[in-house]
Amino acid sequence: MRLTSLLITALLSRQSIAFAHKTTGPYDDLGSFQNPASRARPRFRYWLPDASVDPGLVQQNIKDAGALGAGGVEFLPFYAYGSEVSGADWVIYGFGTPAYLKMFKAALEAHKEAGLAMDFPLGPNQGQGVPARYDDEGLQWDLAPYAVAIPPNGSYDGRLPGWDTGDLVALVTAQVLSARNIAGQTVTTFYTVAVEDHMQYVLKNATLQDWTDNVSSEGTVRLKLPSSHGETYLLFAFYQYLTHTQNLPVSSNMTGTIFDNGSYIVDHFSAKGAQVVTKFWDDYLLEDAEVKELLSEVGNYGWEDSIEATSNISWTPSLPKVFYDKYGYDLKRFLPLFMFGNNNIGIQNAAPGSVECLLDTPDQGKGYVNDFRGALMEGYRAYVEHYTNWTNAMNLQYSSQVAYNLPVDVLASVPYVNAPECESLQHQNNVDSYRQFSGPAILAGKKVISNELGAVPTEAYSHTITELLWQVNRAAAGGVNQVVLHGQSYSGNYYNTTWPGYTAFFYLFSESYSEKQPYWNHGFSEALNHIARLQYSQRKGIPKVDLVVYSKDSASDPYLGTVYNQADLIGNEGYTYAYLSPENFALPRAYVKNGSLAPDGPELCAMIIPGPSNLTLDAIGYIKDYARAGLPVILSGGLPNIYFTEDGTETAARAGLASLQATQNVYTVAAGQVASKLSALGISPRVKVQADRTWYSTWRSDSDGTEYLFILSDLVKSAGTVSVATTKQPYSLDPWTGEERPILAYQQKFGRTVIPFSFAANQTAILVFGNTTTSATSLRTTEIPASIIGHEYSQAGSLHLHVSSSSLAETSLPLSNGKTITQLTNRTVAPSITLSNWSLTVEHWDHPLNIGDASTIALKHNTTHKLTSLVSWRDIPAIANASGIGYYTHSLAWSPSASASGAYLLLPKATNGARVYVNGHRVPPFDYQAPKIHISPYLHAGTNDITVEVPSVMWNYLRSIFAELWTGGIHPTDVFRAYGGLPGTVDNGLIGEATVVPYVDVHVG
CATH class of the missing domain: 2.60.40.1180 (Golgi alpha-mannosidase II)
Structure with missing residues (x-):
């Protein structure tokens, strides 16, 4: 029976199969592999434009995500990523307002009704602050540096530079031994930018002097420094002040409520900053008993995103005391050393500072910088621990993209939240990078290692399902076991926004998931269920890892680039490994028993210390203890470096390193020879x-x-x-x-x-x-x-082999029961059939007649095309710029016989998903990377209709009308100019060869 136009119409309107959730369930309820529980499923980051949008439609968006296979959403009040939107009133509809509380409650109710779990950012945008008093000391602080030359006579008498900037923290002078201008280079992250030029000074260590107590209340000082030998000096003044940086801007002259100034970023280097946030929640959101009850029922993680607050120097007023308590000396006279590269090292990588000061010591002052960052780490730890304790007290948990962009050791920070989160954008899908992040979490016994996944520059509306799954798989290989997909869009109308609707980041980053993507109801649910089952398998039990690689930096590379760059561990044997910082050695699980580190956890069988590593004195002590307890330690590629502290004295560290080399179970090998040494020691990978x-x-x-x-x-x-x-x-x-x-x-x-x-x-x-x-x-x-294309076990356990036409080349098949099949079949198997002469019906998804109606899914119409081969839509002029859904139909003549018991359909890679129907019957989901589909149950003698439903991405069509698009009052064409213009068109449709492979069924027992 041929595929009728009625059936085509039915397929065109067919919706995805809804996924049934029961209840949200406790944190440790994973469900089953077949049906993972909500908390084990992927979630969407849901971009709420602001609290003025339709709560009912927000609820429907959330329920639709759950029906598709998501476990809920990360409910993110986006507020234009910290920009203002013309027409929006965020005094009324801003974060935490009564209108927002109503919206927040509606989102929680939707999760409860659908049996989902909801993450909730603790503030708008990245969650880095809340509405607060202008003078609240828990808001973000900055340390502003000023540097001026002291006259050649060594005298300075006058007002300090920058006196009115804020509160004076320190006045320092130092003799300059050399000075040079360093021209800025270019750095490439998501795009290429020029690094600012800066001055580099080498200061004489012995001349650093703190003059703070000499400054008058009017900001003047009189100094006389030695100048008899032509010495030159710099004077440095440092002021602390509240930045009042807003993560939700509001232009208002009103002062009636706490909401009139939007939201302020808080201090991230003390508990005070977190206390500002939690007090706001307690006073304005959780005072609603119903909200608090709903959170206890369906709340998942309180959460903070990547830290995107900028500054001159990372700072908090309590830092001098924290520093002194930790290191036993005053930091103030060393403040000139912290002026460079100690702000937001991710966001401000092109502006690390205008002045860089080094010392004339062997380590050039690195020890003091390391100590400064160590003190920052203490403050940041207090910050995240307050959130962890606050959420845990409500039987909720806390997740954070820990220390992301801060000048601190990320690996040391990971253990202090319930569910540490990384992201694919910053980690660049690098398995080694993920292993650095996951190692401390695994050692600390974290059950969930999360990943904000799917943001790719310039791929909005063109990010394919298989590309997304590749990212998921790379993350899983690196130890990640939860993804939050970036991200789901509100599907209704919004200020100054055209169809296809509100698009976060102004179309710059993927993705904008909603029913306006053709694959949303035509293949995406299969991918979400795939991710859910992968996550289920990666949440069961305890991860076991073969090796630990030592890694220590006072400020982690924001991208956590590859550390162990030799191929021997993975390429030769398949060893798995994770990274640890020496701060992680203080965790309860970090002990050796029976030759393994963390026997109650990952059971690490050996430690690798790459040559470029920075060994701390504490680390040397720990590692010697581990080696003496039976853990093999391998120094790879030469002796490690010393991690300097304070004045950079190496004597104790060098002695410790020599002692480490002489310790039993410590070995030294050339770079790339670790696997060989492990083999010689009898250590095999699991x-x-x-x-x-x-x-x-x-x-x-x-x-x-x-x-x-x-x-x-x-x-x-x-x-x-x-x-x-x-x-x-x-x-x-x-x-x-x-x-x-x-x-x-x-x-x-x-x-x-x-x-x-x-x-x-x-x-x-x-x-x-x-x-x-x-x-x-x-x-x-x-x-x-190769001749066995598939197999089946009956319920009784008997084995049926599906033997294809190449079987005559095989002569034997040994079985575990001792028998050997000398010839798989004596029948001649029918040859494979290459499918050509396809009919392609394209359901075009175009903008509505009123392009300002962003709530419409699409204006749809059909065209039909005859194909002799499966080529990209870009190569078919009539649909080169089309987006929508392609329905490929082919009529297959089939005659069951002794040479053809059944058949498989082999399709080319389904880049953006696909569904297959045989004679109107939808076949089960299949692997999009290499589709091989058992179609025997659906075939009958005679003509069989095969339909392959293939959704496209929306980019090609949107690109053709890009000049007409707006989102939140922003014209995205203007945004793309910084990236060199719009990306080109992309491939859509089935591309390659489709084949039906007949087989004969061979029952072997």
Whole structure:
């Protein structure tokens, strides 16, 4: 029966299958692999434009996300990313106002009704502040530096530079030994910017002097410095002041309420800043008993985003005391050393400071800088610990993108929140970067390591599902087990906003998820359920990691670039590793037993110290203790550096390093020889990889004896084996369908299980060993010939092989019952059929007649195209700029026979998802990376109609009308000029070859 126009119409209007949630459930309720619980599912960052929008539509957006397979949203009151919007009244509709409270309650109610869990930022925008009194000392502080030359006679008599800036913290002078201007280079992050020029001075350490007590109340000082030998001096003045930086700007002359000035960024280097935020919540939001009750029922994480507050020098008024208590000396005379590179090192990487001061000491003053950052770390720790304690007291939890962009050690910060969060944008999908972040969390026993995932510059409305899944898989390989997708958009009308609706970041970053994306109801739910099942497997039990790599920086690289850059650990054997900072060695789990570090956690079997590492004195002590307790320690690529503190004296550190080298179980190898040394020591990876390309793995052990293996084949097609340290029976967990199946091919020897795999690029596998819901079966083989395209186990455990046309080349198949099949089949299998002559019906998604109506999904119409091959829509002139949904139909003549028991449909990579219908029956979900679909149950003798439903991205169409688009009063074309203009068009549709592969069913017992 041919596909009728009525069926085409039905498919065009078909909606996704709703996912049924029951209740939100407790934090440790993961549900099942087939149906993960809400808290185990991915969530969307939901961009609420402001509290003036329709609460009912917000609730519907949230419920739609849940029906699609999300576990809820991270409810982010966006407020134009800190910009003002013409027409918006944020005195009335700003964060924390009665209108916002009504909206917040509506969002919580939607989560309760749908059985979802909601994250809630603690403030607008990035969550870095709240409405507050203008003079509140818990708001953000800055330290403004001023530097002037003292006249050649060494005398200074007058008013200090910058006197009216704020409160004087210190007046310091120092002799200048040399000076030079350093021309700014360019740095590339999301785009290329020029770094400001700056002056670099080398100061004589012995001449640093604090004159603060000599300054009069009017800001004048009289100084006389030695100048008989032509010495030159600089005078430095430092002032602290409240920045009053707003993360929600309001232009108002009113002073009637706390909301009249929007929201202020708070101090991030003391508990006072966090206390401002929690007091606001207690006084203005949680005084509503219903809101508090709803939060207890469906609240998930109180949360803060990346820290995007700028400054001259990171500061808090309590820092001098914190510094003295920690290090035992006064920081004030060393303040000139902190003027450069100690602001927001991520956001202000092109403006680290106009003056850089070094000392004439061996370490150039790095020890003092390290101590300054260590004191900042203490203040930041107090800040996040207050949030953690506050949320925990309400039986909620706290998540934060810890220390993101701050000049502190990120690895040291990770353990102090319930669910530390990283992000794909900053980590650049780098597995090594994720391992740096996840290592301290794993050691600290954090159950959730979160990732704000999916933001890619210039890919709004063009970020594909498979690209998103690649990002998810890379993060999982690095230890992440929760993603918050960036992000879901409010789908209604808003001020000065055209169709397709409110788009965060002015179309600059992906993505704007909503029903206005063709894949939203046509393939996205399969991807969300895939992510949910992956997360479920990565939340079970405890992660086990082979090795720990030492890493210490006083200020972490904001991008956490690769530290261990040798290929031997992954490429040769497949060792897994995580990173730790020496501050993490003080955690309760950080002890050695039976030769493993953290035996109650990751069971790290050896420690690697790369040559460029910075060893602290405390670290040397810890590591010597670990080695004496039986942990192998390998110094790789030369001796490590010394982490300087205070005056940079190396004597004690060098002695400690020499002592470490002489300690039993400490070894030194050349760079790239760690894997060889581990092998010589008898330390094998839990998951040993032998493959022709890079594979990443994770291993988790549950308390019930079940173990989970995740494998990612990176970037290109590959084949090989994994050898895992267990002899429990392996089963495959299919994240697309939720099914659990016995593994067909493996062998067990010497206490390990060896399993062969063949992967397409970026394919993954999830395996479970031990307790399963599937009946055990023992019949298996050791490897799968290319002729076996698939297999099935019956409920009774008998094995059926699906043998394709290449079978005659194979001569034997050994089975685990001792039998060997010398010929898989004596039947001639029907040859493969390449599908051509497709009919493509495109449902175009265009803007509504009134482009200002942002609430409309799309104005739709159909066109039909005859194709002899599957090419990109860009190569078909009539639809080169089209976006929407393509329905590819083909009529297949099928005749069941002895040479064709059934068939598989092989499709090219479904870049943006796909659904397949055979004779009107929708087949189960399949792997978008390499679609192989068993279509036998849907075939019948005669003509069979195959329809492939393929959603596009919206970019090509939006690009063609980009000059007409607005969001929140911003014309995105203006924004893109900084990026060199609009990106080009992208490929849409099925591209490649589609094949039907017949097989014969061979029952082997």
